[in-house]
Amino acid sequence: MNQENFTQTAQRLNSLFKETATSTSIDHLLENPHIQSWIETGLEIHTNNTTCEFCGHSISTERLKALNEHFSESFKIFKTRLNSATQWIQSNTISNPPRISIADLYEEFATDIPKLEDEVEDAITSLNQCLQEWQIVLGKKIDNPFDTQLVIETPSSSIFETLNSSATAINKKITAHNDKAENFNNEIASAKTALELHFLSEEIRDSDFKKIEDSSKSLLTPIAELGKEIQTLNSEINELEKQLNNESIGAENFNDALHRFLGRDSISLRFDTTQKGYKILRIPENLPARNLSEGEKNAIGLIYFLTKLSENERDIKNSIVVFDDPVSSFDSNNLFNAHSFLRDRCQDAKQLFLLTHSFNYFKLARDWLGGKNKKTDAAHLPIIKSRFYSIDASLAAPRVASLKNAPSSLTNFNSEYHFLYSTLRQHLETQTLSMEVSFSVANMSRKLLEAFLTFKFPHGRGDFRSLMDQAITEPAKCDRIYRFINKYSHNQVIEFDDSAADNIAAESEYIVRDIFEEIKKLDATHYAGMEKALAAQTA
Template identity: 25%
Template sequence: MIEKIEVRKVGSCFDDNGITLSDLRNVNFIYGANGSGKTTISKIISKPSSFSVCKVTWKNNTDLKSVVYNGNFINENFYQSTDIKGIFTLGKESHDAQKEIAFKKCEIDKISDEIIKLTQTLEQKKNESITNENEYEENCWKIKQKYDQSFQDAFSGFRNSKRSFKEKCKQESKNTEQLFTYDELKTQSNVIFGSIKEKISTLRKINYEDLNKIESDPILCAKIIGSEDVDISGLIKRLNNSDWVKQGYEYYKLSDGICPFCQQQTGEDLRTQLEEYFNDTYNQQTEKVKILIQGYLAFVDSALLQIASILSNGNQFLDSTMIEQQERLIEAKYQTNRTRLDGKIKELSNCIKLDSLINEFNIIHETINSANKKIVDHNNLIDNIAQRKKILISQIWRFVATENSINYKRYLEKHNSYEKAIIGINGTLQTKYTAQKRINGEIQEIESKITSIVPTITEINKILTSFGFLSFKLIEANERGYYKIIRDNGENAKDTLSEGEKTFITFLYFYHLLKGSNDADTITTDKIVVFDDPISSLDSSVLFIVSNLIRGLIDDVRAAKGYIKQVFILTHNIYFHKEVSFCKNRSGTNKLCDETFWILRKKGSISQIESYESNPIKTSYELLWQELKYHTERNAITIQNTMRRIIENYFKILGHLGDDDLINKFDSEERVICRSLMSWINDGSHFVNDDLYVDSSPDTIAKYLKVFEKIFELTENAGHYKMMMGNIDLKLPTV
């Protein structure tokens, strides 16, 4: 079942801090006004994966199927199709099969308990194995710290990580190199590592093969002007102002035929001549200039970055001074060339010549070649003693492994023991999972042979008839496994039901779905049930029945009967909350060990939640009297329950008087009537699905109300009766 729900930044009610419902039990009551976020909580329980910022924590990390009654359920199961998908049940005719399924469910529950215990043991062994690893790691690190100063070159690559040093120690435990003393190894290390340096990578060369081609491209000196075949070209050529005209032409294209210089309207001929003057050839040459300049700038910028990278490397064989000198020359020429290129872009008719950078790059190239030659010589020198260094490092690790041998032996014994246990537990778990899967398959096979939707149709129709819903009923649809709602004349009633009728039949559908399934293979699946405001659009009589149905489910959960393991009830209706949360086994106001109470309320626009040690929506004694006082304005079906609750609260709980004590207060002639009252209110206050009937006529109610009043008179509590009834004359007949 669910142990904790964390709601964060979802919907309009919850911010980054959100709310947390922790230490959840089998039965959980959540009261909150409309708009406080109850439906959001029900949706999170229904499908936690759809809310990435929220979290649902399951007991033993075992998630169960969530079945939620809310607006989404009504829409998905009632409004979307002409027929309603049937609920498969095991049926009354399959008693032996049900017993067999119950037995197999017990087997599964037993296996599940064993899996939980095995999982806990597995986790314990894994934790012990981790502790063993950590202890060995610390022992290895102590040795590293002891010899780090002397053998830091041999420890290179493992000095900054405890884990990597530990793994290296494991690897070297089988080292068979010749064993030397610490003093011998230290002397050899000073000689070999003291004068030897690491190999150095050669420097990367700068590729400038295309630079000369860019610098000498004829386009830079080309005089790019418009076509000379146009009449206007003569004037432009004589004035030598092609670039100025080009700029004006760009403005002219935006001025809707008005000259940008003289502000006068021009003819279409001028536009045509300008378009022909600045033709495709002109545009192609212009684009070529731009591409050339972009390539030049990109190359030099990249080359300068490479030069900076080479200098930052700090290579001992590189003439950095020479490189820096060429770098400064390149940067100076580059700035000059950029200015010339900017001028070319602005006035394409100009001829420019770039200061060449070839000489500087040639010098840099030669300097890098010289350094690389020295690096190759250096690396060749190192290769001659690399083998000796390799042997010395291996000898040092042999020394470390020998000193660490006792620690390693102790570690290895524990490690092998834990690994053997973990492998064994995993094997047993796999066997349990296989058995669990096999038994589930057997249950599904039994279910598939005996499941039917007929018992559900019968039960729902029986309840509808019992509560006066006589104008419609359920029948099997033509499509196997579906229901249809019809009127008495056989017409489809689905689209003509009132909101109250839709709500009630949808709730009954959900109620029976809890006892069965839409899928014939998953009837006996363990589940969590959420009721999100199930009494909207219902009158008081239906509210009373819904609360009794839910209370019956809660009783089954508390008794561990059936396949419902946890219940959440979310409501904004105070009367419904009191009815559904009523439990005669609750001592005083304190909550039972298997239930929680919460109030969800808004502070500003953000919802907050608070848990309570007792039911915060108290069983209001005054509310019961109010129900009695105005019984003629409300449905008669609740009056028996109201009378019973008043007598229980006032006489049985506070006065410690039982039914017989009250009955004996009457004379022998009236005693029969009082006993009849007690039977009547007790029978009418408990709902039994199979035997439900309603026979509460006004005369019957009036008769028993008078007996009810006389109980207070005979027990010397007439003053209390008058105070609670507010001196209202009920105009009851004399008994």
């Protein structure tokens, strides 16, 4: 028990007793603490009521003001500190520990235990009495916070000396008892082992064990030599099989790349010489790898393709390589791994095509390949080694895709949000959207608004309609924008009636302008910043 804690607490309490709350006091309440406590409780009851619940008469404004000034905010805070001190005293009151059963101890350790336990209990009783006296004085201070003459005594050091020395003596006796009990069990175990060895030696002597052992040892030498010969032959067979099967060599190269890509060696490709095919195994169990994750499947596919690029002495410098969405399903960790592997293997390709739907991967590829355009020729003209395009597909039948130079919003900005904002802004003054444009505008509008509104209203995250209702205060406009976005970004039903064109004409009229007006209304600073950023890129 730490005496210093109680000494410091006594000092803090005495300092607290000398304090008082700042208020405009009422003498009658100061002279009558019990009435003061009663009125304090009543004042809380009458917080929003000017009629006295006791007598039924009206409480005057002057009286309420005087009482509130008496029980000021600092008065309440001071009372809270006093109540916290009460809780500390209650929580530090000590209960007597359970008595030790003397019958459970060895006799030499049982002596003096009752006497030591009595000393511990007496010390605890003295300490609790001191705490009880503190509690009484603290109660007086709570009843009359303006009394600054109250004082408490610090517990005697003899209490802690007796408590700590007696408790330590008891613990030493218990430890000595436990050590003896543990060593006793060890002695029993040693005796049992000696008996076992004795009976075993007699059995060995009676059964001619030595002769049998010598005979067995004489056979071990030729067995060991045969084992070494078998091991040597197996190694030669394995080497010959590896030389005869390029598949094994390919599997080793594949596994090395796959393990570095995934950052672990839990999956491996192994060539089955019997079935003449590959098996995907879980390591170290060497069991067929079932239920591969999408990330593992895509990793295997990508590494297989990259490994095949270097087979049959293919020269990458004379190869045209095409990747279609190499990171469509990877997590962020494998996104960088895929980019690193692809860049390492295809850096020197004669021509490289990268197709992706992932803006994050596009940024990595753009920064890598765009850096190749920084070199200049002898005339200080840029040497163009990489170009960036976008593919626009129409929804009209027959469906047609067109290849266009990538807009500056893709090549200059580092976020998908900038790209969506810039693309939608092109339709700012479009009065009516066509059928095919409506679908793309609806999808981009939903992404843009979800990103913007989730930032503005974080507590509505996950519910797009709720975000719209919070942001757009005009119900009609809110409903029109939401229905347009919801219809053309989630439409899974083909409509065969003749009203589709009319619906689009009515539903899409200046829809993009309305969206941008709401963004500007909600955050003019953000809107101005985006306009400035776009203007700088097009300058």
